[in-house]
Amino acid sequence: MPTVAELAAKQLAPASRAAAATSAVITARNLDLTFQTNDGPVHALKDVNLDINKGDFVSFIGPSGCGKTTFLRCIAGLETPTAGDIAVNGMTPDEARRARAYGYVFQAAGLYPWRTIGGNIRLPLEIMGFDKAEQTKRVERVLDLVDLNGFDRKYPWQLSGGMQQRASIARALAFDADILLMDEPFGALDEIVRDHLNEQLLKLWARTEKTIGFVTHSIPEAVYLSTKIVVMSPRPGRISDVIDSPLPRERPLEIRDSPEFIEIAHRVRDGLRAGHSDDV
Amino acid sequence: MKSILPVLTVIAAILLFWVVCVPPMNMHLVADQAQRDELVVTPETPAARQEVSGAGLALRNTHLIPLAYTFVRPRLPSPHQVAGEMYKTIIGQKITSKRSLVYHGWVTLAPTLLGFLIGTSLGILLAVGIVYSRVMDKSVMPWAIVSQTIPILALAPMIIVVLGSMGIQGLFPKSIIAAYLSFFPVVVGMVKGLRSPDAMQLDLLRTYNASKSQGFWALRLPASAPYLFASLKIGISASLVGTIVAELPTGARAGFGARMLVGDQYGQPLVSWAALFAAALTAAALVGLFSVIERITLKRMGMAAT
Numbered sequence: 232m233p234t235v236a237e238l239a240a241k242q243l244a245p246a247s248r249a250a251a252a253t254s255a256v257i258t259a260r261n262l263d264l265t266f267q268t269n270d271g272p273v274h275a276l277k278d279v280n281l282d283i284n285k286g287d288f289v290s291f292i293g294p295s296g297c298g299k300t301t302f303l304r305c306i307a308g309l310e311t312p313t314a315g316d317i318a319v320n321g322m323t324p325d326e327a328r329r330a331r332a333y334g335y336v337f338q339a340a341g342l343y344p345w346r347t348i349g350g351n352i353r354l355p356l357e358i359m360g361f362d363k364a365e366q367t368k369r370v371e372r373v374l375d376l377v378d379l380n381g382f383d384r385k386y387p388w389q390l391s392g393g394m395q396q397r398a399s400i401a402r403a404l405a406f407d408a409d410i411l412l413m414d415e416p417f418g419a420l421d422e423i424v425r426d427h428l429n430e431q432l433l434k435l436w437a438r439t440e441k442t443i444g445f446v447t448h449s450i451p452e453a454v455y456l457s458t459k460i461v462v463m464s465p466r467p468g469r470i471s472d473v474i475d476s477p478l479p480r481e482r483p484l485e486i487r488d489s490p491e492f493i494e495i496a497h498r499v500r501d502g503l504r505a506g507h508s509d510d511v
Numbered sequence: 512m513k514s515i516l517p518v519l520t521v522i523a524a525i526l527l528f529w530v531v532c533v534p535p536m537n538m539h540l541v542a543d544q545a546q547r548d549e550l551v552v553t554p555e556t557p558a559a560r561q562e563v564s565g566a567g568l569a570l571r572n573t574h575l576i577p578l579a580y581t582f583v584r585p586r587l588p589s590p591h592q593v594a595g596e597m598y599k600t601i602i603g604q605k606i607t608s609k610r611s612l613v614y615h616g617w618v619t620l621a622p623t624l625l626g627f628l629i630g631t632s633l634g635i636l637l638a639v640g641i642v643y644s645r646v647m648d649k650s651v652m653p654w655a656i657v658s659q660t661i662p663i664l665a666l667a668p669m670i671i672v673v674l675g676s677m678g679i680q681g682l683f684p685k686s687i688i689a690a691y692l693s694f695f696p697v698v699v700g701m702v703k704g705l706r707s708p709d710a711m712q713l714d715l716l717r718t719y720n721a722s723k724s725q726g727f728w729a730l731r732l733p734a735s736a737p738y739l740f741a742s743l744k745i746g747i748s749a750s751l752v753g754t755i756v757a758e759l760p761t762g763a764r765a766g767f768g769a770r771m772l773v774g775d776q777y778g779q780p781l782v783s784w785a786a787l788f789a790a791a792l793t794a795a796a797l798v799g800l801f802s803v804i805e806r807i808t809l810k811r812m813g814m815a816a817t
């Protein structure tokens with residue numbers, strides 16, 4: 232039996248569809264999510280409102296447990312909000328998932344050990360029914376995008392952690408969805424490798440013009456990569472600040488020493504502190 | 512290769528224990544025979560000897576100990592006697608001969624393999640059902656467990672007799688018992704294996720909007736390989752045990768089980784012992800074969816156990 236709120240939401244849907252057609256690819260309105268656990272309810276997301284435009288690179292940053300993963304999973308249709316509205320490409324997240332509207336990169340590479348790198352990248356293509364020739368073409372193209380040319384016949388255990396993570400990004404890119412969702416993809420890597428991959432990711436974003444949602448714990452990483460930084464705070468998880476970055480899209484690594492960069496980093500840090508102040 | 516030394520040590524210890532046990536086990540028989548052959552035996556009457564333990568008798572008649580190792584119808588044959596009997600019946604006979612252990616081995620092996628095939632297929636099917644259907648998960652598993660608590664020694668003759676009265680004889684009834692014992696480890700292992708992919712891997716497939724059957728073939732089935740092999744190794748030896756048990760109570764004329772029984776009933780312990788060891792070697796060979804296939808397959812799948 233649909234509640235009054237749900238009926239109202241249905242009526243509102245065409246309006247959000249119209250909005251999506253203009254520029255917002257992902258819109259969240261008054262999003263609420265409470266997990267029912269054995270230890271009682273956990274309020275993971277509270278009143279989250281956000282618009283992500285086409286071509287944005289949006290980072291989510293915040294202390295552990297503030298709901299970053301949960302929000303990303305809501306966008307992906309892997310988690311269902313308890314209240315509020317969320318639209319992806321003008322569809323519900325579940326419809327968007329069925330339409331294969333996004334690629335998702337998890338914190339662990341999660342490559343199948345029994346498949347080669349090429350075989351792993353082919354996995355979504357096989358599932359989605361691309362023909363053999365097209366599969367081969369696409370594998371080659373995304374391997375080039377993540378700078379792993381010539382590795383398609385190698386097995387995951389023959390690659391370093393950073394290379395495996397790149398392969399998993401290639402896998403998410405293979406079917407060429409417009410949206411790329413990444414949950415701390417470089418969390419387990421060391422700083423140098425991370426810098427390198429960040430640089431590559433920016434290049435890839437420029438080349439493919441995708442909309443990217445990116446979860447991170449690192450302030451420099453968030454500032455360096457993003458056009459929009461979403462600062463979140465915990466208990467209950469909510470958005471405490473949204474910063475539109477004034478940095479140009481073209482970003483050499485050295486930009487991290489510029490005053491603008493440092494200023495944004497300060498603002499992010501202040502936002503994180505504010506979120507923490509009530510329980511430190 | 513590192514395991515060779517410990518294995519040899521254990522084998523040597525078992526052989527030593529065996530050799531030490533031979534004189535006390537056989538001494539009463541040996542003493543009776545020695546008396547008939549007019550050798551000196553203490554104590555002199557069989558009745559008096561019954562009062563003495565085998566070990567005690569051996570210690571008081573040390574000159575008879577060598578005879579205990581070559582006694583023709585011993586209670587416990589010595590290792591070389593068993594080895595000799597095995598050589599005679601494995602190498603020394605045409606394999607089509609009724610006295611050849613190779614012949615009897617095949618009679619047992621054929622139903623073992625058929626039963627294993629049936630049991631494994633059934634086990635995999637049940638496991639798939641259990642993993643994909645809540646109803647089967649709730650209903651099948653308890654029965655599978657109950658089925659294994661029924662003593663097979665009680666069940667085997669009933670199955671053989673019932674099938675026999677329906678005119679089904681020979682290979683097939685034995686295969687049923689073998690399958691009955693081998694499906695269970697496969698069910699347990701495969702359920703665990705098919706459920707082994709973690710939440711992240713399942714979520715990844717959801718982001719591709721993969722169907723259940725795509726998830727099965729692409730992820731669950733390959734991920735279950737290590738569990739399947741562990742189960743297959745248990746299953747194949749259980750199959751062999753099942754077949755031998757099925758041969759024991761039914762007056763079977765051929766097969767390892769029949770040889771064990773015949774040796775016992777006709778006072779030819781060497782025949783029983785040779786069949787026993789041949790069965791053990793067959794089981795070891797089958798398990799070894801699966802270990803090799805396992806090692807090669809898992810290595811090629813990048814899942815080699817380290």
Ligand SMILES: Nc1ncnc2c1ncn2[C@@H]1O[C@H](COP(=O)(O)OP(=O)(O)OP(=O)(O)O)[C@@H](O)[C@H]1O
Pocket residue numbers: 266267268273274275293294295296297298299300301302468
């Ligand atoms: N499936 C779930 N069931 C119950 N509670 C959950 C579930 N997933 C997340 N939570 C809870 O929701 C809250 C937010 O979790 P979430 O994983 O989104 O945090 P996060 O910001 O990604 O943290 P981290 O930076 O550590 O990854 C946490 O309190 C967490 O315990």
Ligand SMILES: [Mg+2]
Pocket residue numbers: 299300301414
């Ligand atoms: Mg997280």
